[in-house]
Amino acid sequence: MTNHLSRVLVCLLLMLGTSFAHAAAEVKEWNFLVFLNGINSLDSFGSQNINQMEEIGSNNKMNILVEWGSEASTNVSRLLIKKDNDTTKVTSPVVQNLGAADMGDYKELIRFVDWANQNYPAKHYFIVVWDHGNGWHFTSSDNTATHIQDISWDDHSGNNMTTEQLALAMAESAKIIGHKVDIYASDACMMGMVEVASEMQDSVNYFVGSQDVEPGAGWPYNVFLGKWASQIDSLSPAQVATLLSKEYTAAYNGGIYGKRPVTMAAYDLSQIGTYEAAFKQLATQLNSLSAADITKAQTAAGNTKYFTNWDYRDAVDFLAQLEKGGVKASSFSTLRSAQNKFVMSNDQTQDKNTYGVSVWIPTDSSDYDPYSSRYEGLRFNKDTGWGSFVQKLIKK
Structure with a gap:
């Protein structure tokens, strides 16, 4: 009798373990991956944007995953964004602590995508690089190649990603997920350039970027994610890219960020x-x-x-x-x-030029x-x- 009960318990535990594994490997419709590099002067806006994401939170159709580097911390963390009502404190669980990871290394972005794909698989991927940006080349006041370049500036390591490296990251990401990245977007300044988009045309379907400087507050994550989540079953990847462009601009045209001159556009890379x-x-x-x-x-x-x-x-x-x-x-x-x-959507609060x-x-x-x-x-x-x-x- 005891042996029989033991066998039953073992079977039940095995069944529960299989059930848990199945739940962990559940394939959702979307992964929204934000590579949030705040290891620089933008640090304070990082927690602000994550709190906006927490107003919406992951759901049964979408994982919101953030790799977060902060100037104030020696540890880079990966978060699964959970809905909460606290707009002043990040409460989402840290699901992995990376220590002093280099957020200026394009290979770290690849590792983030690979980790997400293994632990939180999804059918569609929207990859965001959040940080300072400067288009396809570096800023140089003395005509030398010694100044900050392109995107994702890590002040701890002194590294950054070049446009070419960003394209390599997208190419590797496409291999990892088994198809082109559905949407790539920069929450960063001046990345809306044909030179940047061209580099990733073989690995990305839709590209979103700003021609001009972005204000420090960046995207209105709460508004954008809220509208996307409410229509997630009906919006195509092209429509999601367009939604971001329009909601970003609306946020600075009397929306949550007031009135500021901004630009944003969504590109269809099948037309490049x-x-x-x-x-x-x-x-x-x-x-x-x-x-x-x-x-x-x-x-x-x-x-x-x-x-x-x-x-x-x-x-x-x-x-x-x-x-x-x-x-x-x-x-x-x-x-x-x-x-x-x-250009699927050109949205701006500037002039007609x-x-x-x-x-x-x-x-x-x-x-x-x-x-x-x-x-x-x-x-x-x-x-x-x-x-x-x-x-x-x-x-x-």
Whole structure:
């Protein structure tokens, strides 16, 4: 009798263990993964944004997972975001303590995605890199390559991710999850550039980024996640990317963050081949301009809407400025048509010269010389030959 009861208990325990394992491996519809690098001057906004996420919390359709690095802590933690009513304190459980992980290392981002996939699998993945950003190249006041670069600046390690490394992280993430990353987005400044999007076109379906500087408060996570969660069964990945762009802009257009000039756009990377082909045609035609028209193009470039960095210019506004200066080419309409398909949602509270995509257009040697060699290796330049035209713009 005792042996029989023991066997029954063992069977029950085995069944319960199997049940628990099944529950742990439950495949949800979405993973919302936030690589939140607050190991820098943005630290205070990190906890603010996590508290916003906690207003919504993970649910039976979506895991909200955060890898959180803080300037105030020597430990990097992974959190499973749980709903709570405390908007001043992060209460979500730490499910893994990583110690002094390097949030400026793109391989750490890959490890985060791999860990999420193994422990909290999902059908769809939305990957966010949260931190300072500076488009595809570094900030340099003395024309050297010694200053902060691209995205995810870790002040403890002194490292950051380059645009090329970010693309490697997305490529590895796609391999890990077995399909393209559904959405990649930067909660960071000035990442809405064709050069950045181009690098990850083989591994990401939809891309969201801002042409301009983002205010420190960043995204309205509570509003965005709340609206997404309420429609999660009906929204496609493209619609989720568009929702983020629109809710971010609304937050700074009289919404929860008041009134601030901001930009955000969502790109359909399945259209980037056509977009790059249009840029290639444009570069070819502009390369054949007369000396007089090159001078006009130089003036047009200087008049084109820029975003913080003088050499980050709005692609479509450049066409408008060329036309105003008397330069004409059949490729202008081709590029505008391609951009209309590439940009799913262009949302901004600035002026009418903001069309959603920035491109590198330096106008003097101080903007060109430090970056020209690296630009040659970017996929966008290889696909379009844009760098050869840019070189002609530089006033000697």
